[in-house]
Amino acid sequence: MNQYQNLSLTSQSFGTIRNKGVWHNNLTNRGIPAWILALLLTAFYVMIYFFPAALGYHESGNTGLIALFDPLSQWIKQKPATQWFVYGVLYTLAILIMGFKFIRKYKKSSYQRIRTFSVMFFQLCFAFIVPELLERLQQPSMDLKNMWPLNYYFFFDWNLDKLLHSGSLGLFMLFWGIALIVIISPILTYFFGKRWYCSWVCGCGALAETVGDPFRHLSDKSIKAWKAERWIVHSVLVLVVIMTAMVIYTYITGRSQILFLNSYSMREWYGFYIGAIFSGVIGVGFYPLMGSRVWCRFGCPMAAILGIQQKFFSRFRITTNGGQCISCGQCSNACEMGIDVRQYAEKGQNIVRASCVGCGLCAEVCPRGVLKLENGSVDLMQRV
Amino acid sequence: MYVYMGQLRWKDIVPYEQDFWKKNRIDLIQDEVIGIEDHKKEIVTALGKSIRYDKLIIATGSKSNTLNLPGESASNVCSLYSSQDLEAITAISSNIGKAVIIGGGLIGVELAEMFRSRNISVTMLVRENGFMDFIFPKEESDLISEQIRSHGVDLRLSTEVQRLNASGSNLITSVTTTSGENIPCDFVGMTIGVSPNISWLKNTMVETNIGVRIDDFLQTNLPDIYAIGDCAELRTTKPGRNAIEPIWYTGRMMGETVAHTLTGQPTHYNPGTWFNSAKFFDLEYQVYGDIQPNLPAHQDSVFCINPKNKRSLRINYLKSGSVIGFNLLGTRFRQAVCEKWIREQTSIEHVLENLELAVFDPEFSTHDCEQLRVAYAEKIGVKLFAKSKPNYNLVHRFLNNAIISKK
Numbered sequence: 001m002n003q004y005q006n007l008s009l010t011s012q013s014f015g016t017i018r019n020k021g022v023w024h025n026n027l028t029n030r031g032i033p034a035w036i037l038a039l040l041l042t043a044f045y046v047m048i049y050f051f052p053a054a055l056g057y058h059e060s061g062n063t064g065l066i067a068l069f070d071p072l073s074q075w076i077k078q079k080p081a082t083q084w085f086v087y088g089v090l091y092t093l094a095i096l097i098m099g100f101k102f103i104r105k106y107k108k109s110s111y112q113r114i115r116t117f118s119v120m121f122f123q124l125c126f127a128f129i130v131p132e133l134l135e136r137l138q139q140p141s142m143d144l145k146n147m148w149p150l151n152y153y154f155f156f157d158w159n160l161d162k163l164l165h166s167g168s169l170g171l172f173m174l175f176w177g178i179a180l181i182v183i184i185s186p187i188l189t190y191f192f193g194k195r196w197y198c199s200w201v202c203g204c205g206a207l208a209e210t211v212g213d214p215f216r217h218l219s220d221k222s223i224k225a226w227k228a229e230r231w232i233v234h235s236v237l238v239l240v241v242i243m244t245a246m247v248i249y250t251y252i253t254g255r256s257q258i259l260f261l262n263s264y265s266m267r268e269w270y271g272f273y274i275g276a277i278f279s280g281v282i283g284v285g286f287y288p289l290m291g292s293r294v295w296c297r298f299g300c301p302m303a304a305i306l307g308i309q310q311k312f313f314s315r316f317r318i319t320t321n322g323g324q325c326i327s328c329g330q331c332s333n334a335c336e337m338g339i340d341v342r343q344y345a346e347k348g349q350n351i352v353r354a355s356c357v358g359c360g361l362c363a364e365v366c367p368r369g370v371l372k373l374e375n376g377s378v379d380l381m382q383r384v
Numbered sequence: 385m386y387v388y389m390g391q392l393r394w395k396d397i398v399p400y401e402q403d404f405w406k407k408n409r410i411d412l413i414q415d416e417v418i419g420i421e422d423h424k425k426e427i428v429t430a431l432g433k434s435i436r437y438d439k440l441i442i443a444t445g446s447k448s449n450t451l452n453l454p455g456e457s458a459s460n461v462c463s464l465y466s467s468q469d470l471e472a473i474t475a476i477s478s479n480i481g482k483a484v485i486i487g488g489g490l491i492g493v494e495l496a497e498m499f500r501s502r503n504i505s506v507t508m509l510v511r512e513n514g515f516m517d518f519i520f521p522k523e524e525s526d527l528i529s530e531q532i533r534s535h536g537v538d539l540r541l542s543t544e545v546q547r548l549n550a551s552g553s554n555l556i557t558s559v560t561t562t563s564g565e566n567i568p569c570d571f572v573g574m575t576i577g578v579s580p581n582i583s584w585l586k587n588t589m590v591e592t593n594i595g596v597r598i599d600d601f602l603q604t605n606l607p608d609i610y611a612i613g614d615c616a617e618l619r620t621t622k623p624g625r626n627a628i629e630p631i632w633y634t635g636r637m638m639g640e641t642v643a644h645t646l647t648g649q650p651t652h653y654n655p656g657t658w659f660n661s662a663k664f665f666d667l668e669y670q671v672y673g674d675i676q677p678n679l680p681a682h683q684d685s686v687f688c689i690n691p692k693n694k695r696s697l698r699i700n701y702l703k704s705g706s707v708i709g710f711n712l713l714g715t716r717f718r719q720a721v722c723e724k725w726i727r728e729q730t731s732i733e734h735v736l737e738n739l740e741l742a743v744f745d746p747e748f749s750t751h752d753c754e755q756l757r758v759a760y761a762e763k764i765g766v767k768l769f770a771k772s773k774p775n776y777n778l779v780h781r782f783l784n785n786a787i788i789s790k791k
Contacts, residue, residue: 018391019391020389020390020501021389021390021391022390023390023391023393024390025390109749110749110750111746111748222401321716321718321719321720321744322659322718322720322723323636323659324661324670324719326632326661327399328386328392328397329392329397330386332396360746360747367668368661368663369668369670369744372744372745372746372747374776375776376777378776378780
């Protein structure tokens, strides 16, 4: 990579983002190093989820990697580390370190800086510090930004019991969790599009935007992939709704068998295939091969809900600046969600797509100032 | 350029996916056309094929200009126009430590940026006294020069080439300028503009001058034969416009126009208000309307430069008041808003008061609209205040005439 001089270091001028050499570097063009990294990441996820003992997690006393985190865990919550604690620490560290790298790279753009500080803040405070401290205080711990249906176990019996039997804090959390789904999220999505969550708040989005940034161009831009995306992501949404409805039904009535489905095996099935394999092993493990938003694009039921609202009832869109597009293809290349932005830009059409997470990179990399993320209600009725 | 720099792959920059041609029932034939038999309505190719047509559109683009100096055919002298040029430059890049680029235009700057991205040292020889001073007012020209130099390019203004010096192996090893200076190099970029690629029409009945001569319907002197894009030369031009405009946007607009005509709606070519854009390394450029490098007597200009962010804003207007042009470096403005102001001959003061409507920079960016009003106050003595915000709803209403623009 030495052949690519980082021009922005030698220049003090106002400028835009450079991704020189991403298609020449074997780590970012699906070369052998990318496959090795994907294999390592996948293996790590498989161990975390299914073989924590291999990483040194033992209830009788940790060894290996997990044991290294015992002192930190003791200090924070006076308990030995678990594989999930280790995962949380590494996940947060990765977002913070790569977040600073991202901010350095995109330092000329206020939107990118502020957005990245936001995901770093929510990961560090909401996803890590607050839940761990609550655990130390023996209170019900909860990531207050992790919303159903991304947080698919919010309505599981053990979680509801925990919240219902932990006094006013638990009740507040229950109320907050439901308010997020039915009040806060629809309002914010109406005003700002799904980006308020997906690229400003969400933990999966945080990892994708920071650690995944070097791989964003690998997303598949073909029509075929778009078709697959709509089928898969909406299927997951249907699944999570059915699964949750069954779980609540069981919680209320005590009956777990509904027709041919069993709510316990259903939720186990969902947790294993969607929660662990899809969002974890494939979602992150395949960063170097399929880009950074595989889970967000093809799997996340939260993204599916927000996307439907974004498409039909949100002020957000990406506007195109008249006839200024030169069809260079940088916008499509930068889109981590696999949207072929150029197809819209060269026709002068606004971009209203369910999958757009509003990261703003298409607008940043455009060499002709053609794209802008905007909110406006004046033409809302034309969407429905 | 982006392919060379590894930002995109070749397949990312081709305009259509592979299946586009078949899906739209277009036969894509790769061959060279060597003649037109217009009385038989046929074209003849180098492979000996005859292809019949009902309507023919000539869109053969440009070819790179040359200086006609001895040594220009050496393998390390190249322009940057075609995919073949790109391949040639890519192939020899590892042998280039130092490149000389002749010509100070957009292609020259692209080539410089490509080489600088691989740490190849670049000397740019530019005939004009200011960079692109045939288009840019001095302030903008200086800002661009500074931008180019800040990226490590040795930019030599007022410098012309006298001689290319070859070694024994028929490679150019140095360039001698008219002032007698000898600049050693491993590569010479010949980027001194383009001209219509029409020499293949020499033995046909199609009338040519510098380009293929076309009327307002983009039709040549022969029925059912049209010409568009870089290779075309309009017989009559609109005020302030050129007969040949070899840029992307006019090519695209001509294509759209001729498509209307061919599908049964004969349509005049009307390119509307002039606009263009470019990028000089990190510095984006947009222009809307009429911006002369030297201000004519009946025009006036308000200008501000932001030295910290290295960007500038300029609005030119008639002394009688109406705005005629926007020139922007490092700032993005909304084309439709600027066009509407120009088209409706809006007064400069009204435009300055509502300038925020035009802002198109990403959210949370700063802009220099207020500085431009300050510049206007210093110049004219009238302090104006912002009356609009860069808000999509306001812009939408403005463009749909819900906000009446003052004449």
